[in-house]
Amino acid sequence: MELIINLVVLLILMALGLFVGRYQERKHFAHIELRERQMADMLVTQLGSFPYAQSSFTPPSLMVAEVVIATDYLKNFLANIRKFFGGRVRSYQSLLTRARREAVLRMMEQARDQGYNALCNVRLETADVGGNSQMRRVAMVAILASATAYHASSSATGKTKQNGKQMT
Amino acid sequence: MIVSNTETVAGYRIRETKGLVQGNTVRAKHAGRDFVAGLKNIVGGELKGYTELLTESRHEALERMLAQAQQLGANAVVNVRFTTSAVTAGAAELYAYGTAVVVEADDFSPA
Numbered sequence: 642m643e644l645i646i647n648l649v650v651l652l653i654l655m656a657l658g659l660f661v662g663r664y665q666e667r668k669h670f671a672h673i674e675l676r677e678r679q680m681a682d683m684l685v686t687q688l689g690s691f692p693y694a695q696s697s698f699t700p701p702s703l704m705v706a707e708v709v710i711a712t713d714y715l716k717n718f719l720a721n722i723r724k725f726f727g728g729r730v731r732s733y734q735s736l737l738t739r740a741r742r743e744a745v746l747r748m749m750e751q752a753r754d755q756g757y758n759a760l761c762n763v764r765l766e767t768a769d770v771g772g773n774s775q776m777r778r779v780a781m782v783a784i785l786a787s788a789t790a791y792h793a794s795s796s797a798t799g800k801t802k803q804n805g806k807q808m809t
Numbered sequence: 810m811i812v813s814n815t816e817t818v819a820g821y822r823i824r825e826t827k828g829l830v831q832g833n834t835v836r837a838k839h840a841g842r843d844f845v846a847g848l849k850n851i852v853g854g855e856l857k858g859y860t861e862l863l864t865e866s867r868h869e870a871l872e873r874m875l876a877q878a879q880q881l882g883a884n885a886v887v888n889v890r891f892t893t894s895a896v897t898a899g900a901a902e903l904y905a906y907g908t909a910v911v912v913e914a915d916d917f918s919p920a
Binding site: 654657658661662665666669689691694696697700701702703705707708709711712713714717743761762764766768781783785787788 | 811812813814815816817818819820821846849850851852853854855856857859860863864867871889890891892893901903
């Protein structure tokens with residue numbers, strides 16, 4: 642009897658992961674893509690020099706963004722099976738991609754709000770936020786992104802449309 | 810105060826280097842947050858509580874770093890880097906460090 646209850650709970654959790662988790666992920670990706678298109682004219686590089694920099698009254702300034710995303714129950718379950726056999730864990734790849742793209746987008750939005758039109762020296766770091774002992778078993782990813790925002794000449798910013806996308 | 814994670818600042822020249830400045834903070838969220846995060850793990854998605862935790866920590870670490878820079882008489886901090894470490898479950902350390910410098914506006918030359 643107990644076994645059946647456990648099995649039912651497990652199935653419900655997995656179904657939640659399957660439907661809600663997948664729906665959320667798809668929504669998030671669509672949202673990211675939409676915002677990336679809106680930000681397409683921003684010059685984003687990870688160079689330490691300031692490409693196409695233009696003199697302005699506001700000095701360059703540091704932008705930082707952080708994102709913490711958790712995986713859903715089903716993906717976690719599938720990944721655990723994968724860990725037994727070894728190989729590529731696809732379900733975690735999308736998790737990392739989502740977090741990184743979201744973090745870069747947040748910096749871009751921050752920069753735009755403050756009147757900048759370019760970011761250089763983008764650094765992405767995976768942070769460790771721990772969580773309680775129960776959380777330890779569940780995959781979650783924390784990204785800490787930093788970059789320097791500055792003014793670039795407007796003729797240069799349009800050119801990197803494709804680059805901005807590839808970088809993520 | 811100009812803060813940048815690049816070694817130089819476009820439009821400015823470094824006149825004087827004051828040295829390393831740093832700031833750190835260890836913060837934790839209350840158990841309720843951890844519980845909510847645990848629930849969120851079933852369906853996935855952003856853990857806003859932990860994102861907030863990181864944002865707060867980062868603000869505090871940066872502030873401490875800037876206070877140090879101010880004490881040294883610097884007007885900019887360049888090459889700022891962040892690192893994190895998990896001291897214990899549920900608590901995160903955020904460490905920010907950079908080089909305090911004195912900069913002055915330069916005759917602008919495009920890079």
